[in-house]
Amino acid sequence: MTARISAVNSAGFVSPAGLTAVPVVLAPRQGRLQVLLVPRTEEPFAGTWALPGGFMSPAERPEETAQRKLTEKTGVGAIYLEQLQTYAEPDQDPRGWIPTIAYLALIDAAVLRAESNARWVPVDDLPPLAFDHARVVRDGVERLRGKLWWSNIAVGLLPERFTMPQARAVFEAISGVRHEPSNFRRELEQSGLVRATGEVARVGPGRPAALYEFVERRPAWSLRRSRPPATVRARR
Amino acid sequence: MTARISAVNSAGFVSPAGLTAVPVVLAPRQGRLQVLLVPRTEEPFAGTWALPGGFMSPAERPEETAQRKLTEKTGVGAIYLEQLQTYAEPDQDPRGWIPTIAYLALIDAAVLRAESNARWVPVDDLPPLAFDHARVVRDGVERLRGKLWWSNIAVGLLPERFTMPQARAVFEAISGVRHEPSNFRRELEQSGLVRATGEVARVGPGRPAALYEFVERRPAWSLRRSRPPATVRARR
DNA sequence: TCAATAGTGTCTTTTAGACACTATATT
C-alpha cells in the first residue's frame, strides 16, 4: 500500500491532501447507455476500473480540470459538462483526505471511437470500480435520465442534424425504455427543443426521414412539455 | 487584509488551504421565502453578510459540518439537508484556495424564532453578501422551488399537522405564485405526499379546517403527480 | 343573521397513450 498523504496549511491546521475532479462520461452505444472507464494500476485498486479523473491545481477551475482529464484520456473535450456532486467522506480515499468533485460529461457523438486504454462499459453491467465510483456512476446516470426530457442535454449525443428515429434510439438507450414512435415524434416536436430543417435523409429502403436540429445548442431547458412520455405498453 | 493561507501536502504539491461547508437555510416567513444570514466582521468582507458556514475537519462528513455550523448559529439542526453544489473557483476566497460545499438546509418551522446575531432576509431582497454567496443562495432557492411538488421537502417547513390553507401559504411563499385553493387541495391530496388525520383545527371564525400530516417524514419523492399545479389566473 | 373561512362538485381544456392508416423510398 502506498503511503498516506497529508497536508497542513500555513495557519497550522490539517488541510485536504488534494482535490480531484472526475468526469462521468456517458454515451449511448450499441443501444445501451455506457460509461467511459480507465484501468487502475496502483494499489490498493490494481485490477479495478475507475472514472478518468485527476488532481486539481489551485489555478484551475474544477470544470477545466474535468475537461483536461477527459481530453487526456479520449482526445476530445466534453460537449456538455455539469457538476454532479462532491464526495468527501472521511475514508473514501486510502491515500488521504482527498475530496472529489464529480461531473456529468457528454462527448460528441462523432468522436465516440477515440479511445486509448479507456474502455466503454454498459452502466448496468459495471466491473469492480475503485473508490466509490460505482455510486458516482449511478448518480450520473440518474441525473442524465432525469434531465433528458426537460433540457436539450441530448444535443451532444446526436449529430448536428438527425432524424426522429435516430433521436428515438438515443433517448431509448439513455432511459432504457421503448417509446411509441408516433407519440415520441409528437412529444419531441412539442417540447420546443428541436425544429425541422426541411431537409431529408436518404439511406437504404423506406421513406426518407426528415432531418431535425436542436433549436438551442447551448444548455437550455424546455419550456413546453410538462412530463416525460410514456413507455410502450405491450400490445393487447 | 488578512494574510493568505497556503498548504502543501507531504508529496510536495500545493493542496487546498481548507474546505468549508455552508448551509443555505431557507424558510417561509411573513409570506416570503427568507434565508438565514450572519454578519461578517473580518476584512475584506466587514459590513457584509454571509451564509453560516465553516471549516471541515478530515474526520467529519461534510453534512455533519453543515449541521454543526447550523446548530452553532441557530441552536437547532436541519430537518432536511441536501448537497447543493461545490464552488471552487480559483479566486473566490481571498484567504486562499478554499473550496466550498454548499447545502440546502430546511429547519423546523417551530424553531424559526431561535436566532443569535443571525438574521432572516427575503431572498429577493438580499444585502451585499460575502464571497459568491449571492449565487449560492440563488442556486438553493432554485433547487427548493424545483423540488417542492415532487418531494416531501416541505415537511420541515410545516408543523407536524397542518391545514390545507397553511400548506398553501407555505407553498405560495416558496414558489412566489398564488394557487387556486380547491385545485391546490386536490393536487396535494393526489400527490400522495400527505394524508388527512381526521382531526380539525378550530381557530377564529369560519369553518374549522381539517388537519393533514405528511405520509413520510424522511426525504421521499411523490409517486403520483406529474407536474406542478397552475397558478391562479386573473378572473375574467 | 352575517361575515369569514373551509371544502365539494363539475364543466372545460389540455395532454398523453394507443393504434389504424397513409406516404415514399429500395429491390
Place this chain on the structure above:
DNA sequence: AATATAGTGTCTAAAAGACACTATTGA
C-alpha cells in the same frame, strides 16, 4: 409488386384549470 421504413390522424383516457356552489364556524 413486395417490403421496409417514415409519418399522419384520431379516438380515448387522464390530468389540470376555472369557478359556482355548499358547509361550518364566531360575532
